[in-house]
Amino acid sequence: MSTINIAQECGCFKKSDLVNNVAFENKDDAMIEALSIVSHMNEAFCGKHGFELSENGDDFAIAMKAPQQAQASSGCCGGGHCS
Secondary structure, three states, rough: EEEEEEOOOOOOHHOOOOOOOEEEEHHHHHHHHHHHHHHHHHHHOOOEEEEEEEOOEEEEEEEEEEHHHHHHOOOOOOOOOOO
């Protein structure tokens, strides 16, 4: 059995029809759904947060990350040459 867990439910998640801690009979189905959820959250939610997927054994976790705008505002253009 595999589960998908949203580590921190933001306001957009709470307003959505998405459900936390969903269990699946097999890992492949869970991974497909987790990828779909992360994509939906990153595209349809307000943009204050980004979301990323991590895998831990048979389970998947979706966590908040800094949005792209906040990362780019550090002065680095993202070209890989800043240290």
